Amino acid sequence: MFIKMPFFNRKRKHESYELSLDHMPEHVAIIMDGNGRWAKKRGLPRVAGHREGMTTIKKIVRHAAKYKIKVLTLYAFSTENWKRPKTEVDYLMKLPAEFLDTYLPELMENHIKVQTIGQLSDLPAHTREAIEMAIEKTSENDGLILNFALNYGGRAEILKAVREIATDVKKDQIKMEDIDEKTFSTYLYTHPLKDPDLLIRTSGEIRISNYLLWQLAYTEFWFTEVLWPDFDENHFEKALFDFQNRKRRYGGV
Ligand code: IPE
Ligand code: IPE
Ligand code: MG
Numbered sequence: 001m002f003i004k005m006p007f008f009n010r011k012r013k014h015e016s017y018e019l020s021l022d023h024m025p026e027h028v029a030i031i032m033d034g035n036g037r038w039a040k041k042r043g044l045p046r047v048a049g050h051r052e053g054m055t056t057i058k059k060i061v062r063h064a065a066k067y068k069i070k071v072l073t074l075y076a077f078s079t080e081n082w083k084r085p086k087t088e089v090d091y092l093m094k095l096p097a098e099f100l101d102t103y104l105p106e107l108m109e110n111h112i113k114v115q116t117i118g119q120l121s122d123l124p125a126h127t128r129e130a131i132e133m134a135i136e137k138t139s140e141n142d143g144l145i146l147n148f149a150l151n152y153g154g155r156a157e158i159l160k161a162v163r164e165i166a167t168d169v170k171k172d173q174i175k176m177e178d179i180d181e182k183t184f185s186t187y188l189y190t191h192p193l194k195d196p197d198l199l200i201r202t203s204g205e206i207r208i209s210n211y212l213l214w215q216l217a218y219t220e221f222w223f224t225e226v227l228w229p230d231f232d233e234n235h236f237e238k239a240l241f242d243f244q245n246r247k248r249r250y251g252g253v
Helices: 034-043 046-066 085-108 125-137 154-171 181-185 231-244
Strands: 026-029 072-079 115-117 145-152 200-201 218-224
Touching: 034 046, 046 072, 046 085, 046 231, 072 085, 072 125, 085 125, 085 145, 115 125, 145 154, 154 181, 218 231
Parallel strands: 026 072, 026 200, 072 145, 115 145, 200 218
Antiparallel strands: none
16 A cells, blocks of 8 residues: 655655645744854865855745745844854854845846844944845835844844833823734734744754744744755755644644
């Protein structure tokens, strides 16, 4: 007796999973992890892993757009990543400009809209300006939203919301009784995006590292040992395939 297992024979390069276009996640969030280890394995400096990781971003963005995913939120730099050696931080801060320099024409061609979540004002001016330019240039695009989490921390985001709500209560702009989950979420960076349906983390770490703490309440999690620079279209399709075979209950039956 044969049981249909589409993920057999994965060695053939272009075999794809039987994905239903009607059941794609609308919002996919990714923790792109493992760049440093990828480089180390090859005897290269950590930054070489970050450079290679940019190539993966391009691949996955193309693929997400192909599958009509609406939002792709990529964790690019956390509020904790400032702890890294200055040379590495400096390198990471140069990557957005480099990425956008080479990739903006393709983003435009594919109607992709660049957005960010996180505290942009604390980034170096050259980083911020490159990103603001891309946001501005792509603002009329109506395709995939490519949302970069930059200087993003889930706790910082929640605290920022709390402070803004407190200010608005003080100014009588909202009433205490009106602070419900829906109102609260309008104060988050992610507003008005819907919460992620699927979270992918590469590199074998089974944690969320301060990512989208509020928004991941009912998200499906998918972890892989694969390091971000090695992550490809096939891995992404496997994540989508597994997502399509999950049963989401939201606390119901
Ligand atoms: C993820 O890769 C990229 C960023 C955090 C910017 P890492 O740099 O964390 O790679 P590892 O986890 O050290 O291998
Ligand atoms: C999470 O990865 C942040 C990004 C991918 C940008 P880290 O590598 O910083 O997370 P930890 O330190 O392993 O939890
Ligand atoms: Mg890491």
